[in-house]
Amino acid sequence: MPKVKPVGIYREMYPTSRPELPVLAESYTKRVIADRSNVVEYLREGRPIYDILEDMVDLVGRREWIRSARSLRSDGVWVWRVDSIFYLERYSLEIPDEFLEHARQRDYRPDQEIDFSDQLFKSSYREYI
Template identity: 50%
Template structure:
């Protein structure tokens, strides 16, 4: 997930929702592999807590052999729509 392409950067730290003593740098920033979009803080939660990952996403990642395709077209209007759902 860290190897995805940054598509929307948000400066600043946010508080970890599960451990308020921790902060997450640029947590609301968005990353993509060209098909899926995820927030940077989701990487933190997956690394630090037993959170569930959607089966669809796991199948997608495994199908790419854990390497993002690199085919991110940020001019694609679907990105604008997806980004709007986050904010």
């Protein structure tokens, strides 16, 4: 079973070292992503995979709280956290071209019919909690 790919998930979101993830402060871009709002809506519409009722402070501005920040969403190919949506909407952060093409090919509508099981969660999603 192929592993899901993370989008908008950064090292700073975790208390332990996650060297495989990008650093938030190094993820800013001057590139204009013209359809960023459509991509953010795609992220919002992703299927909830795991809910965590814990609010977290915005790691950049440190003034706003993000509800259920660590909760996971997915489209079956990619995985992201609720706070990922916040950061990718609010800040000029890079979004991988591979993910942009993925969302565009689906006309910004994530698949809601994800084959999901405990085994799939443990093998693909759990590491992003």
